[in-house]
Amino acid sequence: MKKTILLVLLLVSFGLNTALKADDDFTKAMVKAKQSLKTAVDKYDEKEMIKARGQFERILQLKKNTWLVNYYLALCDYNISTTGMEKKDNDKIKKYTQSGLDLLEKSILERDNFGDAYVLKMSLEYNRFQYEMDKMQTIIADVTAAEESAKKYDPTNPRFYLVKGIATYFTPAAFGGGIDKAQPLIEKSIELYGLIKNSDETLPDWGLDAAYGYMALCMIDAGKLPEAKSYMDKGLAISPDSKMLTGWVKKQYDEKAK
């Protein structure tokens, strides 16, 4: 009997150790890939984004939480697609937006209550305006559907308000957008970031630096430069290399300060 118990203990120990190791491999790889993506996004470096994408794609081989890995792959695609906007490369925007939407569909099929997936879907759907404005009605319907799901599954997700705020920021006032309407959404986003207690380091945690950046832009527009500076500093404290903060926001700030 004692021998049997010991044998079972032995097997359980072995199995547990193997599982713990797999978990550890997955977590390590995910954290590393997330960091690579953050660095790439901060630097706005397409090559690095593509490399980070490859890291996530290889993590798929671990066959663990593939819904989450696919989410990150879609996030990589979204970020790569934005590099096409600067160069007005519609082919690239389309290619990566479509790929991102396909990956999100896989992610949602596996786990349909992950709020961040719908937030990212909103962003990717907004991208479609860049290359198929003529499908405006369909895009609006798809964005609305994603918005409803995002709110339903994670009503306090700060990235939901951030994405909505950014979209509102860039939408002309004639279509219900504008900086004054974007500001409360971004404020709400920052407030919600403060309430997050994320213990799982593989889950998404991006966006607070960008939220500070957009708040800084709102303040610059309102002529409130000290407040703008304060938001910029808060953003830079999180992402010192953020090209958005050190480049675009800083440039706007400097121009207004002249």
Next chain:
Amino acid sequence: MKYLFTLFLLLFISANTFAADSLATVPVKISGIVKGEENKPVNGANLVIEGTIDGATTDEKGMYEFETEKTGKQKLLVTAVDYSSYSTEIDIQQGQNIVLDIKLTKNVTTTEQILVTASSFTSGENSKVTLTPLEIVRIPGANADLYRALTTFPGSNQVDEGSRITVRGGDPDEVITILDQATLYNPFIFDDSYNTSSFSTVNPWSLKGINFTSGGFSAKYGNALSAVLDLKSYDMPTTTGMFAVIGVGVGGLSGVYNNKGKFGGTFSLTQSYLKPFFELNGQTGDYSKIPETQGAGGTLAYKFGTTGNMKLYFNYTNDAIGIRNTSPSYDGYFNSNSDNYFANYKISFAPGTTSLLSAGASVSLFNRKLNYGILDTRSKDYYAKGRVDFTQPVSNSTDLNAGVEYEYLENQTKGTVPQNSYNLRLNAPSLKIDTSSNSGRIGGYIETQMRISENFFIIPGIRSDYHTLSKKISVDPRLSVGYQLAKYNVVRGAIGLYHQYATPQNYLSANNNDLVAEDAMHYILGYEYNKEGDIVFRVEGYYKDYRNLTAFDPNDFYLKSIGSGYAKGVDVFLKYKYQNKFTGWLSYAYADSKRKPYDSAQETSSDYDISHNMSLTASYNLTDAINVGFTYRISTGKPYTPVTSATYDPVQDVYVPVYALKNSDRFPTYTRLDMSFQYLTSLFNKFCVVFVAFNNVLNTKNLYQYSYNFDYSNKIEINSLNKRIVYFGVGLQL
């Protein structure tokens, strides 16, 4: 002691498990280049050894390099956006680095554009479409009408500036419209009404796919001689909401509903009352009944399982008009009133992992009352159709399509018709008619879509139909091919036999139902340059050889299959799109279409032998919110048969016209310029579109027909009522 040993063993195993990584063997380096189309390097391809995270991503030169401690036979997986996944087995030996170059092929969806068959113009969600739905509804002069939009493509012409179209010199009846597998026999309002343009009842916004083929079409389409307009409506609405449109004289309300993606529905209501429109633009016709229409329709959809979808589509329209018409024998109002009911039920699901089965049943009823002088008829056209289509990929490069259909047509006509077409007076000699006729047709087809290589496809198919009235079987072999010469450059061709049976009414005028199906042999060859739909250039030549056309035998006045003819020509299409700013396209068609009613008769122009036809459409976004556009059309006048003299008939006290050779003269050249303006904005925080249309801006007088005075001594021009008009309205999301 034993327990201590066991405990030690447990700890040892645990420690070893974690320490395995540190007991590394010498890693093996794997490197190489990943290439794609035309041996160009693929940037961002991902390589990984299956079951591990050992791998790398290629750089701009397509180069990769990584190390692994795995040994033995391993599977290397390669993926890249836009490319098909690739895997290969590699044998990793300690101390032996591996250099491996890999070639990826574009995935199937990116090579689909060459599968577009000859003479096809597409719209919908596919990224390779010729025109998008928005481009279609924005076409100036098209009035958001799908059929009018199609006439900006080469090869198709409007009938009387309305929605009914003719294609490549054929008759309007040679074009069929398919909606979700059902045939739409009367998708028009004001069809065939005197000097009144018809309008389509199909809402372009309800369509997820439009495929217009002006020749050489697939074997799955039967009973059509010239062209097919294949429409697919949305299976399931993606959201919930309503949209209202209010224009001068026309109002509409539509809505969509989606319940968790499982159940959905749509509805649309339209009502026209043209009095304000006439007051704004000046009423040009003399009406006893101002044209009026009502419409109601919608869909109900339900998703079942993972792939199943059921959909019920229904539509009702009514139109009424009373317009004055002065003919040589009668001066009075042409009155028409029609009701059109249509319903289609469709179910589709995947019986296997890759196959798709669709089945549908549709019914329609078209009631029409016509009255002009002695002519006074009421007709009913019933139609029913059942259809099953099946698609099964048989390999990575071959799809098999097959299907069967049964179609029933019935016509009932009652009333009074003039004995002679030249005397329409109320007291003219007439015939009382009360006829009923019906026919059935059962057909089946099978075809394969074969991608022989990345650049070459071939679609052989065959269909056969049996017709109950003629008791004849037709067999139609068809073939489409396409070859991609280089990126964006495709050569396409098609050859095939096409049959179309006469209507049940025609058989009433035949002797012992002695009418076989009309047939046409299509030969098409063309070239297309299509850069992602932004730049499209297409040139296509065609020849259609008509046989067994239905015509009256001058010897016994029975309808017989004795006509023949041909149509040949060249279509040219050029489209340019610049980002979201500008879209413009130019269509030019040359056609030569001749018909002969019987062997010994002289060959003459067909009714729609339009030798030259050109249209230019441009649409420009001044800002993200403001769009302006124009369409200019110019074409050879259509043929008509002039009256050369007339003889007096003292019995009827009427002149009998003497006609020249059929279609021996032509109307003057037709031209028209239309402009449009759209402003997108928000109202009450909701999406809103304001639109203004200026039709026939130059107020060109285009001829509708020639009429004559009572003794035919004076030819009178009857101009189209489509004079310069302005129309405006607002669409608002609710």
